[in-house]
Amino acid sequence: MAITAAQIDLWRQEPTEHQALEFKEAKASFNFEKLKEYCVAIANEGGGHLVLGVSDAKPRAVVGSQAFPNIVDTADRLFLAVGFRVEVEAVDHDDGRVVVFTIPPRLRGTAHHVDGKYLMRSGESLRPMSEDRLRAIFAEGQPDWVEQPSLSGLDAAQIVELLDTQTFFELLKLPYPTSQEGVLEKLVQERLIDREPAGFSIRRLGGLLLAKRLDQFPDLARKAPRVLVYDGPSKLNTRIDQIWQRGYAVGFQGLVDFVMAQLPQNEVIEHALREKVKLLPEHAVRELIANALVHQDLSISGMSPMIEVYSNRLEISNPGEPVVPVERFIDGYQSRNERLADLMRRMSICEERSSGIDRVVDLAERYQLPAPDFRAAHRRTVATIYGQKPFDEMDREGRIRACYQHCVLKYVLSERMTNQTLRERFGLGEAKLATVSQIIAATIEAGFIKLDATGGESRRYARYLPFWA
Template identity: 65%
Template sequence: MNITPEQIDLWRTMPSENQHLEFKEAKNQFDSRKLYRYCVALANEEGGFLVLGIADKPPRPVVGSNAFLNTVATASKIFTAVGFRVEVIEVNHPDGRVVVLQIPSRPKGTAYHYDGAYLMRSGEELIPMSEDQLRKIFAEGQPSWLEQVALQGLSAQDVVQFLDTQSFFELLNQPYPTEQSGVLERLLAERLVQQSDTGYAILNIGALLLAKSLHTFEGIGRKAARVVVYSGESKMDTLSDLTGGKGYAVGFRGLVQYVMGRLPQNEVIEDAIRKEVKLVPEVVIRELLANALIHQDFELTGTSPMVEVYADRVEISNPGEPIVPVDRFIDGYQSRNERLADLMRRFGICEEKSSGIDRVIEAAEFLQLPAPDFLVEHQRTVAVIYGAKDFKLMDRSDRVRACYQHCVLQWVLRRKMTNQTLRERFGLSERSGSRISQIISIAVEQGIIKNDPGAPDSRKYARYIPAWA
């Protein structure tokens, strides 16, 4: 590629560095080992350009670089160090010498390393890639876990015996075929089952969704959801521990009902009538359970979706770290397992247009519950839903988290958060306006929300939007 001064100036106008472009000043020199590490990291991120002699902060002036004066020798040293060719280009810009390293993408299914470290960029740092990321790279071009065969060499009768085909057609709102061949034709059309010269094969996705018993299929039984109930607010005393047996789709309704039946009940007075209500509403349990089943990382072994019921909260978790940042759960959506999500949507278990988290937040606000918390642990994503708690008992993090989630929800609904909307979210009177202002100020200071630039210049009429909006 011919790199011109005009191309350099075009790169300089970009709002920020990105996955394929990195700037470094390197006025006098640039550490060779650091150079090799950047080449590996950029190659692992599908290639790009490392540009030396330009300040990495806007407005990115050309400062010139005396690093790597012999570009041919530098290219040779890079190849010896990292094992792939990098083109080193010298550009005579009017404001100074610029060195551009054009780094190719790694081959499909391969990750590069330097001194044993498979590197990637994270902000200004170079860090080792996670096991999760490496597994995905090495599996490129191979069938995903869901598309692999769970059981093969089966007859048509075996398939009907192992899968709950009756529920399958009920979930699709379709009449059950009068002939067994019609059942197999639909399963084949949905790519839940394959046919070969040796008979039928049930794919993992078919077993996972429709199995009469997940434990019939080796390696899939461990994917069954587990529900653990504790007597208090810690794991000290376990009341029950049950692992599901049916496929996700055919057993989903039963799983939701089982969890709801194990939730603690709180006594409330409404319209002068005393009544019992569940710790958490069913819509929240349903949405978060569907999320945990659909968005888990099936490549991880020895772990499964879990529901843990405590006296004051419910924690629903799934294997794998999220592919959408937790602070974008409400407005963002990207399915880890698109075909599974599509089938679950058609079964009426989840929605296609969003992750359902917005419905969870809406329910929490309507019932004035504490804001749910979304956590990323080691190879695991956890959603924590709290039971009712008076505003006075909420700590600072509870209130600020609720403020941020309310702000994002308003944004999703094409509205703007105000002191009044947040006050109503907490169920407080107008006299509490100053306390709400304090919460908003903290959220602004933390950089998670900001003033709406289109709002009137008045504290009384101030509106707020998410910081990333």
């Protein structure tokens, strides 16, 4: 079906570019090597359209493009270069020629590459796919790891002995069945156990969520969260090293309570009274632990979620590099383990629709804590949340991170960041207006935020957007 000028205008009205739609001005030309890379990246992320001759900045004016005058030859060259057919069309728009590349999605279980580079998009740029992402793609179509049996040949009594069925029903807010058969039927219905000719089997998902002890499941024992508590701000002296053996769902609140008990206490003065408060708010700790459990890469062996408690911060990490770029943690969401996430949501353990990171950032702002730090490490995703630190002691990187996160949080709330809102986030008064302006300028220079062109001329009342908005 031919692309029309009307379709171009509909695409121009999209709120933002996304995985299936990319605009480039390309008035005179467009590099063929870059074209190959964009086709591969868009195909790897489900297919879509690359549109040349339209500005990628709002209001997305049609500027016209003279790139690739021979579209038939271009389509043939692309096919030889990338190995799949890309439809190329030249559309006569009232404001100029627009070239549209319609890129098909990759086949299930395969990924495309250019000269050995498996590419994906990250904001307005391209980046190599991580090992974890490639492994997940190549495993598509194979049986899901969590749906495979962990223990088989069990009788009804062994099922109830191994799994905490009482807490399972409490978490679902359901009355406990009056018969053992009723308990087993619910577990079968939820696909946590299976009936077999010789009795029952427990799926790995059932064990992960409901195990009374994960070490009774040989293939799940290394998935148990590990809690490390240090004396001081470094790893030099370890005070506690404990493996949390209960299943993720039935042991979650106990795990959160244990971690909270290990956090240092700070003394604050409020209403002329001295009070002792924990280093971090419980809601933030809860969200980050749930996030690490739900979004870990369960296919990686020999690694487990880790919770490390220091005197001035909490670090929570999980196996697997993130499937969403860390700079999009606040507004983006993609679950690595959909069934695990769904059950944890139904048990009110994690967020209903997002990763909970937006709540963590919001809590850090409300308590005027330093900005949380989210990092992709080697085969791990690390989230760090810090205890109280005066503004004057925050380093440049921490201030820029706080500015970007505040800008994103305002954006997802359909609001805009200004100098005033950022001063309020840091707990600063009018006298610090110039200081906060310097932070905003540094964040713009770092490429994390940009000026909202609709905000008017005044720098004092300027509004700002995330770089990808």
